[in-house]
Amino acid sequence: MAPEIATVELTFSPLPVHVRTARLVATAVARRGGVEETLLDEVRLAVGEACSRAVEAHQQQCPAEPVRVALRDGADRFQVVVSDRVPNDDPAGTARGELAELAELNGDLNLGFAVIAGLADDVDISSTPSGVEITMSWPAKKD
Numbered sequence: 555m556a557p558e559i560a561t562v563e564l565t566f567s568p569l570p571v572h573v574r575t576a577r578l579v580a581t582a583v584a585r586r587g588g589v590e591e592t593l594l595d596e597v598r599l600a601v602g603e604a605c606s607r608a609v610e611a612h613q614q615q616c617p618a619e620p621v622r623v624a625l626r627d628g629a630d631r632f633q634v635v636v637s638d639r640v641p642n643d644d645p646a647g648t649a650r651g652e653l654a655e656l657a658e659l660n661g662d663l664n665l666g667f668a669v670i671a672g673l674a675d676d677v678d679i680s681s682t683p684s685g686v687e688i689t690m691s692w693p694a695k696k697d
Contacts, residue, residue, distance in 0.1 A: 560587075564623040568612030573605045576623050580634055587627035588694035593675075597634070597692060600673035604636035604688045607666045611640040611686070631676075633691040642683050 562583050566572040580601040581594050589597060601623070608621040619639040626633040667688075671677045674690035681687075 560627040562625040562627075564625070565620045566623075568609045568617055568619070568621055570606070570609055572621075573602055573609060576605045576621075577602045580623070580625055583625040583627060584632050584692070584694075587632040588696050589632045589692050590695070593692050596673040597632070600670050600690050601634055601636070603666050603669050603673070604634070604690065607688075608636055608638040608640075608686075611638050615640045627694070629696060630694060631691045632694040633689065635687060635689045637687045638685045640685050642681050642685065 562579065564576055564579055566576065577598045581598045584594055584597045585591075605621060605623065612619055612621060616639055622635075622637040622639075624633075624635040624637075626635070667679060670688060670690060675692045676690070678689040679686065680689075
């Protein structure tokens with residue numbers, strides 16, 4: 555039988571005040587999911603950075619659209635997916651899995667991607683016509 559994956563979904567209006575709530579929820583779910591105490595600050599900071607980036611993008615481009623966060627508690631990984639709904643200029647969508655490619659672009663947003671990459675155990679950033687999705691994960695131990 556495959557292990558059950560618990561998912562907590564959080565949707566919030568793009569206001570900076572809600573980033574703190576997303577960080578707190580992510581930290582609580584990570585702790586419950588078996589992420590080591592020593593990694594919880596990294597989870598909190600990475601989620602905060604990803605959510606702050608999404609909030610800023612939404613405020614500039616689509617302030618009525620909510621930011622979405624999915625927290626997945628799997629058998630051996632804790633995964634967080636932060637999704638924005640900021641339309642991409644590339645109608646075909648461009649995979650952004652390579653952080654080096656993002657680093658070549660200019661702007662503070664890319665510094666945020668570098669911070670996230672330094673905090674999360676595994677990171678994938680993808681850009682589609684409907685927005686950017688940042689997937690981060692950390693090891694977790696089940697009792």
